Amino acid sequence: MKILERVFGSYDGKKVIEYTLTNESGMSVSCLNYGCVITKIIVPDRNGILENVVLGFDKFEDYLEFSPYFGAVVGRVAGRIKGASFELDGEQYRLAANESPNHLHGGNQGFNSVIWETEMIERKDLVGLRFFYRSHDGEEGYPGNLDTTVTYLLSNTNELSITYEAMTDQKTVVNLTNHSYFNLSGEGKRVCSEHILQLKSDRFLELGQDLLPTGRIIPAEYTPFDFNQGRLLQSGMKSDHPQNVLVGNGYDHPLLFTQEGENSIMLSEKESGRSLLVTTDQPCVVLYTGNKLEGPFSISGVPAKNYLGVCLETQGFPDAIHHPDFPTVILNPEEVYYSTTKYRFSNKIGV
Numbered sequence: 371m372k373i374l375e376r377v378f379g380s381y382d383g384k385k386v387i388e389y390t391l392t393n394e395s396g397m398s399v400s401c402l403n404y405g406c407v408i409t410k411i412i413v414p415d416r417n418g419i420l421e422n423v424v425l426g427f428d429k430f431e432d433y434l435e436f437s438p439y440f441g442a443v444v445g446r447v448a449g450r451i452k453g454a455s456f457e458l459d460g461e462q463y464r465l466a467a468n469e470s471p472n473h474l475h476g477g478n479q480g481f482n483s484v485i486w487e488t489e490m491i492e493r494k495d496l497v498g499l500r501f502f503y504r505s506h507d508g509e510e511g512y513p514g515n516l517d518t519t520v521t522y523l524l525s526n527t528n529e530l531s532i533t534y535e536a537m538t539d540q541k542t543v544v545n546l547t548n549h550s551y552f553n554l555s556g557e558g559k560r561v562c563s564e565h566i567l568q569l570k571s572d573r574f575l576e577l578g579q580d581l582l583p584t585g586r587i588i589p590a591e592y593t594p595f596d597f598n599q600g601r602l603l604q605s606g607m608k609s610d611h612p613q614n615v616l617v618g619n620g621y622d623h624p625l626l627f628t629q630e631g632e633n634s635i636m637l638s639e640k641e642s643g644r645s646l647l648v649t650t651d652q653p654c655v656v657l658y659t660g661n662k663l664e665g666p667f668s669i670s671g672v673p674a675k676n677y678l679g680v681c682l683e684t685q686g687f688p689d690a691i692h693h694p695d696f697p698t699v700i701l702n703p704e705e706v707y708y709s710t711t712k713y714r715f716s717n718k719i720g721v
Contacts, residue, residue, distance in 0.1 A: 416643025
């Protein structure tokens, strides 16, 4: 197992380094100290052909100009916060309205667009990186100095684990996730309409016209949001269900796990033979099928187009600070925010 590093660009007067973690079976994960961005995940298909299964750019400048959060850690709070404001203990906090009038994925300079301190981890059976960032009190409008550590570990079982830890010196809000866009066809050869998704989820959050949760929790049974037995993603892309149409013909919804504790998600693509098993301790996954990916840019030589990637954003409920009945995202000074999501790849469907 090994770690390689190279200069990928520069930002704010600092070097942007790309690290590549490689295990003994040939799987590799490349990521940046900028936004903890995962640029590539190379895994074999059923014929042993190694290909990239996440969307990313070959040039750093493209991340600055075009990236819809490709591969990044987003925070302090993932998703949208209504009105770009919230109240804690009677005090109102105004956030950056970077998706006016709302706040999205941490603001104008969220965790996805800062340089993180980096430490390499090399052990006998795994390699990894530990990223550290201090978000200062008032940054993007959030209260408290927040110390965040994100750890990527790659094992010889083709598993990438991401662990998030955070501590604050003042009451604040935290909800972290990774925003990778997966495409198991490899190198973006096909859109994700033929990907099959399966997870135990019996409810999802209804979205309003502003794409924020209305507060209503909708039963998934008998809708395109029922993935318990596995479902092609194209069923939501072609659906006339008002919630699918609302987000641009597809999915951009929090799916709520049926059980508390650790839950799993299976994504697979029959033609390549690849599958991805995601396990998480978070209460929901935001499923986004790249409904608005079309744009004037290419992704490693592939023209950007809708449905080219699918996000599985394991996290707390979006906009939870405005919904007291949602699980809280408030972090107190005496507490530690801690969460782990693991991604295991296979070239045999269902393994």
